[in-house]
Amino acid sequence: MKITTKINLITTAWITCVLVIVNIAVFYSFMNVTVNVEEKIMLQNAGEILEDINHGDSDAVINDKLSKYLTNGSFIRIIDPQSNISNQVTNNKQLANKIKGKFTASKESKRYLVTLAQGEEQILVVRIPIESNGKVIETLEIGERLVGLELGKDVLLSILVLCTIFGAIISLLGGKWLASIIIRPVSHMINTMEEIEQSGITKRVVIDQQPKDELQKMAVTFNRMMDRLDINLEKQQQFISDASHELKTPITVIKSYADFLRRRGIQNKEVALDAVEVIHSEATRIQQMTEKFLDLANTESENALDKKSIDLVLLSEEIVKQLHSTYKRNLVLHYEEKPITVIADELKLKQVLIILLDNAIKYSTDQIDIYLEKKENGTVIRVKDHGIGIPMDEINNVFERFYRVDKARNRETGGTGLGLSIAKNIMKQHNGEIKVDSVEGVGTEMELFLPKD
Structure with missing residues (x-):
């Protein structure tokens, strides 16, 4: 299934679910509000009835008083403690026969769905206790048709269903449009990838002036x-x-x-x-x-480093001793404190130092100085010679592969022009830096920086 179809279906299903939930809330709210309004009116009438009738009145007088409060399709009863009907007036005997009388000691209201000759009807019944000397002796029961409630309910349901269907259709169309907008950059990228695969030539995705998303x-x-x-x-x-x-x-x-x-x-x-x-x-x-x-x-493959704590002074002393024994050159190590500890790959760091010292030996004849300095944010290693130096316009090229400042002399010394490229890659692996400062005819100083982390 395409991702556009998935987005379309998911958005449509989600919006449809939201519409269904909202419509259910609207439907039940409508029903409750309508019933509550009718209930208030009936309770008000019940209060008036209780004030109007007297316990000493005859049944005929009571029935006459109750008849004044009848509405279209209703009944009014007085129920004794045995749930028998003492008095009843109605203008719809069929309705009155559908609802059985009930004695209750507390006020209550209840809705019934009954089937009459004209169809199903919603009937609301309220029951009010009649008290005498603080004791409930009878119950006043009023039942009334909720005129138009069933019809209104059906109309409302139809409207809500139609709105849900219409909303789902709009959501489907909108989801399709939205999915096309979202997927368009992805489609462009896929087309670009396919063109690259077929032609073997790298291309770029055209970025429209769109929000930064x-x-x-x-x-x-x-x-x-x-x-x-x-x-x-x-x-x-x-x-x-x-x-x-x-x-x-x-x-x-x-x-x-x-x-x-x-x-x-x-x-x-x-x-x-x-x-x-x-x-x-x-x-x-x-x-x-x-x-x-x-x-x-x-070094360019960025293999994992075997990092550990290294005493830089001891490592430098070992390298100086080896090179002095091999080349018989004067190598002087300078440091202010001991030990100076760094976290690094010992073999690769040693390789960098040997590369720098080897270059200094090849291109100088005087003393070579190595400085170890502990800084607040890391450690600095400087290798300084007093040799031929590097021309100013060529300093930026010394880290390029196979680059030689003096090709004729380099041929004599057997260099490949790869040493400083290797050193730069190793320092990059350590998140460090390598810098060069040189004056032609005066000498060269190479600086390594290892961050504290």
Whole structure:
């Protein structure tokens, strides 16, 4: 079943139920009001009758007095304690015979539905106790046709039923119109999705000038999702293009030297060793580049972090010791207090620090300083070198994949241009930031910020 049909049926059923409930309330209110008005009039007449008759009057006198209060289609009785009729006057014997007399010690009123020659009639009977010396000795009973009540009830029921049917029809038509308005943006989105599926080209949902409701929000979210998908596709294509470009050179070198060995053979040992050395070097570079690709893909997939409490001072001292032993460079660690604790993935945070220190070692020859600072809202790590620096117009590009400030020097140091991209992704996973501040010919300072949370 279509959602438009569901909305139409649900709204129609709901409005119909509301109309039925309202009509029932109107019907019973009408009946109660009509009966209450008649009841008040009859009670008023009963009070006048009780004032008019005397206990010493004869039956003929009492009947004569009671007859003055008869209306069209009514009866008036006096009932003794044994529920026998002492006195009765009526202008409709058939009606009087339908209602049995009843003695009561308290005032009451009751409605009866009786069948007369002319059809069903609503009869209202009120009973008033007659007291003497504080004791109930008889009951005054007055019965009267509720003229037109049955007809009015039937007319009212007909009107209410017709109104309910008319309301249901209007609701059905209105529900169809409402459903079409609500579903229109969804239909546009479905059509756009089908076009994307068939063509393979991302498209956007056209957003009309409509109130900012959930449907517009859904359309905006869909368009934003398409924008992100385009960005991801563009990044993927750029990654493939860059990776192909980077791998092309070492593969070409390997193939060229392999062809050289096939043509010349290995008779000339010195030439052959040089060729093998170049092939091994380029193969190693491909291996390193592949590892970097895997690292980059892992950080971009936003895998869950193994976060735990880390003593940043101890971690930094360990890294400094390892790199100093490997590169024989002067690395100085600065901190004002110990320990400095952070919540992070130790392996990934260590990877970021090694990337920054490795870059500093490659592009500088002087001392490298590492500063650890505990702030109110988080922790700051700064790596400062005094090397070649980065030109001002290229600072914003250093986090792009395969980007190299000095391509010739980077080729010598074996860099892939992926390190800072990996570092940026890792910091993003930690809800942190990485910033760069550099002056060409003076040095570079990289800053990491880990929020307190």
